Amino acid sequence: MSLPRTLSPDAPPGLDLARTLSPLRMGVSDPCWHAAPDGSWSWATRTPAGALTLRLRPADGGVAAEAWGPGADWAPALLPGLLGVHDRPERLVADGPVAELVARYPGFRLARSARVADAALAGVCRRGVSAFEAGRAWSLMVEAMGDDAPGPGGLRLPPAPRRVAASEPYDLHVLGLEAQRADEVRRIASHAPRLELEGGEPPAGVVDRLRGIAGLGADAVDHARSVALGAPDALPVVDGHHRAALVEVLARPDAPAADAEALLEAHRPQRGRVVRLVGLSLEAAAEAG
Known part of the structure; x- marks a missing residue:
């Protein structure tokens, strides 16, 4: 080595x-x-x-x-x-439970991986299933279509786009992806070379190319904006448990019942940051048992 x-x-x-x-x-x-x-x-x-x-x-x-x-x-x-x-976390102006989360995680920043295709693939894996099921599908895809990574630690590289693009529906079905999601991950993979951020290119360019992929859901685009580009208002794809936690945190006792997306509207243009802060609280609760 x-x-x-x-x-x-x-x-x-x-x-x-x-x-x-x-x-x-x-x-x-x-x-x-x-x-x-x-x-x-x-x-x-x-x-x-x-x-x-x-x-x-x-x-x-x-x-x-x-x-x-x-x-x-x-x-x-x-x-x-x-x-x-x-990242500019100070741009989130919050009160109540959201302000408490900001105070609880003062060192949290929105990261960006710059790996747009991988983030879009992950977003598709997350859609409509639990976090466990999404993680399992991703892990199986990495093991089946990735490669050993350099260096120590025994890590694996993300799925090779050419292998994903060339896969058959059944190859992805056995990984836990039904026909619709399988079709989307193949479409993303076939366009992966065009989803590289080029030099000092503004993020809007690669987002436009991602949105231009026929048949790709808007949620996968938003997930890529969140993970790969660190966009503070982009909504990552989360499961029902996470959405329920968002409602619990954001709902006002004196307000009519509303879903997570409606409640997040009050936090534009920092909706994605709020989703992540609630996610951190869920992680902390899981770690505490």
């Missing part, structure tokens, strides 16, 4: 690395991610230059990073997004 490239990226003061990165993974069993007991997080992904494994860990009030693989030269470009350097 070759020695890693080491980096010392700038990080926002007080960054909570775990809370910032955890929304990017597809559950605790995501083969592309590993959270270690020492507080480090490892991520395997594909870049235009090849495979990349990144390991990030808190260090001296900041973050230290190591990169393995032919995609290591892309690490400096990806790190600011992963660490939420672009």
Whole structure:
């Protein structure tokens, strides 16, 4: 194994690395991610230059990073997004339970992976099923259509677009994706080369290309905007348990009953941030047992 490239990226003061990165993974069993007991997080992904494994860990009030693989030269470009350097959490003006969540997670930032196709695939996997079922489908797809990642840790790279695009409906059915979602993931994969962010291209360009994929649901586009681009108003795809928690947090005792989407309207243009904050509270509750 070759020695890693080491980096010392700038990080926002007080960054909570775990809370910032955890929304990017597809559950605790995501083969592309590993959270270690020492507080480090490892991520395997594909870049235009090849495979990349990144390991990030808190260090001296900041973050230290190591990169393995032919995609290591892309690490400096990806790190600011992963660490939420672009994010402006102070733009969420909230009161009541939402303000309490903001105070509970002061180091949380909206990260962006910059991997648009992978995020759209994950959004399709999440649609209409529980978080467990979505994570299982994603993990099976990674194991069946991904590759071993460089570096330590035994991580897997996300599904290779060419394999997903060439798959048959039955190949995806056995992974837990019915015909509609299977068709969408193949469409995303066939367009994956066009979904790379190019240089200093504004995010709107790649979003337009993603929206231009025939038959792709708007929720998958929004999920990609949330995960890959860190858009604070984009709504990630969440399950019924998460939506119920949103209603519990956002509903006013003296207001008529409403669903999560309607209740989130009061928080434009920061709806996605509110969804993530509620998700962090659910993760904390699960960790506490």
